[in-house]
Amino acid sequence: MLATLGLDSLDGLYAHLPAEVKLNRPLNIAPGKSEFDIVDYFRRQADRNAVGFASFLGAGAYSHFRPVLCDVVASRGEFLTSYTPYQAEMAQGTLTTIFEFQTMICQLTGMDVANASMYDGSTAAPEAAMMAVRVTGRHKVLAAKTVHPEYRAVLNTYFKYQGLPVTEFGYDGATGCIDLADLESKLDKDTAAVLIQSPNFFGCVEDWKKAAELAHKHGALLVYLFSEAVSLGILEPPRDADIVAGEMQSFAHPPSYGGPYAGIIATKEKFMRQLPGRLAGETKDSNGNRAFCLTLSTREQHIRREKATSNICTNQALIALMATVFMSVYGKQGLRELAEQNIAKTQYLAKGLKRRFSGSVFNEFVASAGAQTPQAINDALLGKKIVGGLDLARFYPELSGCMLLCATEMVKREHIDAVHEAFR
Amino acid sequence: MPGKTRQHISQNEPLLFEISSPGKRGYQLPDLDVPQVDPAEALGAANARQEIEHFPEVSELEIIRHFTRLSTWNYAIDLGMFPLGSCTMKYNPRVNEQVARTEGLLWAHPYQPASVSQGAMEIMSQLESALAEITGMDAVTLEPAAGAHGELTGVLLIRALLEHRGKARKKIIIPDSAHGTNPATAAMVGYSVTNLKSNAEGTIDLAELARLVDDETAALMVTNPNTVGIFEKDIVKATEIMHSKGALVYMDGANMNALVGLARPGDFGIDVMHLNLHKTFSTPHGGGGPGSGAVAVKKHLEPFLPVPRLKRVKDMFEFDYDRPLSIGKVRAFYGNYGVLIRALAYIMAHGGPGLRVATLDALLNANYIRKGLENHYDMPFTSPSMHECVFSHDRQEAKGVRTGDIAKRLIDYGFHPYTVSFPMIVHGAIMIEPTETEGKQELDLFIQAMIDIANEIDTSPKLVLDAPHCTRTPRVDEVGAARKPVLRWKP
Numbered sequence: 001m002l003a004t005l006g007l008d009s010l011d012g013l014y015a016h017l018p019a020e021v022k023l024n025r026p027l028n029i030a031p032g033k034s035e036f037d038i039v040d041y042f043r044r045q046a047d048r049n050a051v052g053f054a055s056f057l058g059a060g061a062y063s064h065f066r067p068v069l070c071d072v073v074a075s076r077g078e079f080l081t082s083y084t085p086y087q088a089e090m091a092q093g094t095l096t097t098i099f100e101f102q103t104m105i106c107q108l109t110g111m112d113v114a115n116a117s118m119y120d121g122s123t124a125a126p127e128a129a130m131m132a133v134r135v136t137g138r139h140k141v142l143a144a145k146t147v148h149p150e151y152r153a154v155l156n157t158y159f160k161y162q163g164l165p166v167t168e169f170g171y172d173g174a175t176g177c178i179d180l181a182d183l184e185s186k187l188d189k190d191t192a193a194v195l196i197q198s199p200n201f202f203g204c205v206e207d208w209k210k211a212a213e214l215a216h217k218h219g220a221l222l223v224y225l226f227s228e229a230v231s232l233g234i235l236e237p238p239r240d241a242d243i244v245a246g247e248m249q250s251f252a253h254p255p256s257y258g259g260p261y262a263g264i265i266a267t268k269e270k271f272m273r274q275l276p277g278r279l280a281g282e283t284k285d286s287n288g289n290r291a292f293c294l295t296l297s298t299r300e301q302h303i304r305r306e307k308a309t310s311n312i313c314t315n316q317a318l319i320a321l322m323a324t325v326f327m328s329v330y331g332k333q334g335l336r337e338l339a340e341q342n343i344a345k346t347q348y349l350a351k352g353l354k355r356r357f358s359g360s361v362f363n364e365f366v367a368s369a370g371a372q373t374p375q376a377i378n379d380a381l382l383g384k385k386i387v388g389g390l391d392l393a394r395f396y397p398e399l400s401g402c403m404l405l406c407a408t409e410m411v412k413r414e415h416i417d418a419v420h421e422a423f424r
Numbered sequence: 425m426p427g428k429t430r431q432h433i434s435q436n437e438p439l440l441f442e443i444s445s446p447g448k449r450g451y452q453l454p455d456l457d458v459p460q461v462d463p464a465e466a467l468g469a470a471n472a473r474q475e476i477e478h479f480p481e482v483s484e485l486e487i488i489r490h491f492t493r494l495s496t497w498n499y500a501i502d503l504g505m506f507p508l509g510s511c512t513m514k515y516n517p518r519v520n521e522q523v524a525r526t527e528g529l530l531w532a533h534p535y536q537p538a539s540v541s542q543g544a545m546e547i548m549s550q551l552e553s554a555l556a557e558i559t560g561m562d563a564v565t566l567e568p569a570a571g572a573h574g575e576l577t578g579v580l581l582i583r584a585l586l587e588h589r590g591k592a593r594k595k596i597i598i599p600d601s602a603h604g605t606n607p608a609t610a611a612m613v614g615y616s617v618t619n620l621k622s623n624a625e626g627t628i629d630l631a632e633l634a635r636l637v638d639d640e641t642a643a644l645m646v647t648n649p650n651t652v653g654i655f656e657k658d659i660v661k662a663t664e665i666m667h668s669k670g671a672l673v674y675m676d677g678a679n680m681n682a683l684v685g686l687a688r689p690g691d692f693g694i695d696v697m698h699l700n701l702h703k704t705f706s707t708p709h710g711g712g713g714p715g716s717g718a719v720a721v722k723k724h725l726e727p728f729l730p731v732p733r734l735k736r737v738k739d740m741f742e743f744d745y746d747r748p749l750s751i752g753k754v755r756a757f758y759g760n761y762g763v764l765i766r767a768l769a770y771i772m773a774h775g776g777p778g779l780r781v782a783t784l785d786a787l788l789n790a791n792y793i794r795k796g797l798e799n800h801y802d803m804p805f806t807s808p809s810m811h812e813c814v815f816s817h818d819r820q821e822a823k824g825v826r827t828g829d830i831a832k833r834l835i836d837y838g839f840h841p842y843t844v845s846f847p848m849i850v851h852g853a854i855m856i857e858p859t860e861t862e863g864k865q866e867l868d869l870f871i872q873a874m875i876d877i878a879n880e881i882d883t884s885p886k887l888v889l890d891a892p893h894c895t896r897t898p899r900v901d902e903v904g905a906a907r908k909p910v911l912r913w914k915p
Binding site for chain 1: 437439440441444448449450451453454456457458459460461463466467468470471472473474475476477478479480481482484487488490491492494495496497498499500501502503506508511513516519521522523524525526527528529530531532533534535536537539540541542543544546547554557558560568569571572573575576580583584592603604605607608609610611612613614616619655657659660684685686687688691692708709710711712713714715717730751753754755756757758759760761763765769771772773774775776777778779780781784785786787791792795802807808810831835840841846859864892894896897898899900901902904905906909910911912913
């Protein structure tokens with residue numbers, strides 16, 4: 001090949017680079033390692049983490065059992081090593097699964113249209129809020145303090161440099177749900193969106209009907225966020241919301257130290273053209289058979305450049321595919337039963353503890369550490385190979401002495417009994 | 425049947441909703457070891473949903489057949505060369521998939537105590553160091569979830585630094601050859617976009633740049649090598665022009681696969697850049713994600729990096745959130761962690777010397793294709809190619825065949841198309857990036873396929889215009905899809 005190019009060494013390929021930019025030394029990175037060494041390295045690092053521990057952590061990353069088929073399907077090279085499906089004629093596999101994903105998200109959320117996925121829940125939240133800004137032509141956003149603190153942090157980062165103000169409204173100290181009076185007092189004619197999360201960060205189910213009523217009365221949109229997708233299997237879908245945005249991690253993806261996950265945005269048909277991200281649509285091929293392709297791309301950056309709805313140009317296709325398989329495995333009945341098991345475990349856990357808030361919960365709740373500290377309880381549990389709850393003082397100083405505990409179908413009764421023991 | 429392709433059976437497959445029938449199931453739940461609870465009681469009757477209407481009910485065998493059949497309708501790197509320019513579709517080593525699934529990493533919760541997360545943090549630290557060395561930059565954040573997200577982070581950093589210095593400034597200069605994400609990102613951070621017209625060589629026009637930059641200019645966003653596959657030979661002078669006006673230089677790292685081990689952005693004046701770990705460092709594209717858009721910066725931007733920052737205190741890693749100048753968070757937790765594992769595994773497998781050889785092989789392959797095709801397709805910019813080469817359809821258009829048609833015909837030969845109609849500065853662009861992982865045999869087949877198509881255009885253009893002919897699905901009506909959008913199945 002070098003001879004074809006008239007070169008006598010590989011170095012000739014970059015001889016034209018200016019001398020001042022060339023790196024005149026080898027990279028300071030150790031020589032290549034064998035497959036054995038690489039597997040061994042990562043196993044050794046993994047073993048320094050909590051391996052084989054039971055966990056009561058939720059707070060935006062949930063441990064759910066992963067049906068084997070999720071990995072079987074996602075490991076197929078035809079899905080794993082393909083690109084964004086621009087060339088529809090040779091990407092019908094990916095396109096069809098995206099269309100199924102979009103459909104199931106609509107069925108779960110009660111919305112009309114859903115996109116092919118976003119990076120994750122925390123980035124879907126500001127994208128949904130920016131969408132509301134475009135739809136309403138207004139510039140202010142109200143976010144509940146019960147929305148995941150890291151989602152709010154990302155929202156603030158996205159908004160502050162665009163000069164779009166984000167105001168927070170509080171929660172009721174007794175129920176742990178949004179303070180509707182505080183929300184109402186902060187709504188005005190400049191409010192584009194009200195962001196709530198349900199179940200909220202404290203695990204409590206929010207009254208989205210009342211929140212929607214208030215938002216709509218002032219001409220704002222209601223954005224309903226979720227971080228625990230399994231809740232959609234048992235909670236009434238938020239039909240009065242205008243935009244639903246959330247995190248699909250619970251469906252087939254393990255916590256994986258925070259990522260990769262997949263977010264979604266779903267909305268009413270009338271707001272479809274303001275959706276960010278990829279969309280798969282149904283059409284026909286030249287033989288008249290059903291086919292799918294990416295569509296409405298005139299919203300997107302590669303066509304619209306600085307006038308695009310977002311700079312986003314990928315989705316999280318492989319994670320969304322795993323979620324699609326997960327949803328097909330559990331199906332209509334299984335998703336409900338899975339959600340019911342989560343409720344049962346959580347109620348059993350809560351029974352032995354002092355709950356801080358009275359609001360109805362799905363699979364996590366806030367418990368008071370009583371005379372102990374969350375740190376002391378977690379330390380005691382760690383010794384029994386149990387990762388305890390999240391100390392809330394980090395995000396809510398007013399809740400110091402409280403911790404957020406989550407019980408999914410993966411924790412066993414004996415682990416819950418051990419938590420009860422540690423709280424005593 | 426041309427090239428590598430033969431006919432084979434491709435089964436029809438309905439949608440999941442069409443296979444579904446009541447009572448079928450593919451799941452088993454463990455026995456419940458705690459008392460059952462009535463959901464209506466726990467959640468409140470008004471909050472408990474009755475059913476998920478029309479949600480699928482299918483058996484395990486139906487599920488595996490459904491997705492396996494669908495998979496056979498996809499093209500993938502595992503099936504052949506994927507020469508998408510600027511996308512760096514290289515082989516995805518499977519050991520990376522395996523190590524990312526190591527139990528103690530896969531089930532690590534982002535909020536679990538640092539005392540039981542040291543291995544997870546060590547991996548991040550190793551990757552940060554390796555990426556800093558490769559780019560010649562001082563600090564790296566792994567938090568951004570994708571390339572465009574890295575761009576957003578980078579431009580936010582620029583804005584934060586300029587605000588800290590007293591004035592955010594108003595505009596960002598972007599060459600007309602740039603990826604669409606660049607202007608979209610600038611707009612998301614509240615900057616207006618000034619278009620920089622490329623010169624006759626397809627590169628930055630220094631005189632024009634000097635004319636455009638003023639004290640309201642925040643930055644230049646540049647891709648190097650640029651999207652025509654040419655190294656910006658005046659990059660050092662361009663960065664000097666920007667810096668002399670107090671502006672910064674952002675580098676889109678989409679084409680970093682051309683530079684690893686040969687040249688470092690940090691050494692040629694770049695202030696901040698992103699890396700696409702799913703391109704240069706071979707993490708699988710997965711049909712459109714997940715990726716990772718790590719951002720590397722020079723010292724002066726480090727205080728503004730997103731929180732948390734990984735730091736070592738004595739022999740223990742911890743996360744530092746006490747960073748008063750930080751732009752805040754761009755994503756929950758610490759980034760697309762599973763992608764980071766794969767990228768580090770790739771770097772370890774190659775090692776420093778191996779990474780450099782991979783770059784040279786990428787250059788070799790691109791130039792070999794250029795040589796093979798330069799007598800058959802027009803090449804608007806003839807400066808030396810780096811890791812990709814860009815032709816135009818000018819000669820073929822005279823016969824009524826355009827780049828998009830040639831791309832579709834390439835499918836019949838058993839290849840994924842190249843990047844079509846991008847960059848926009850090339851009329852009817854044909855943008856080819858083979859990557860280093862293709863061997864001579866596959867490259868020769870590709871070159872021959874492109875030559876055969878050029879000949880077909882001379883003799884029977886309709887054959888090309890109606891392509892593809894060998895796929896399960898012939899040409900798809902994208903216009904119809906957009907005119908009347910159907911975005912979900914309905915009963």
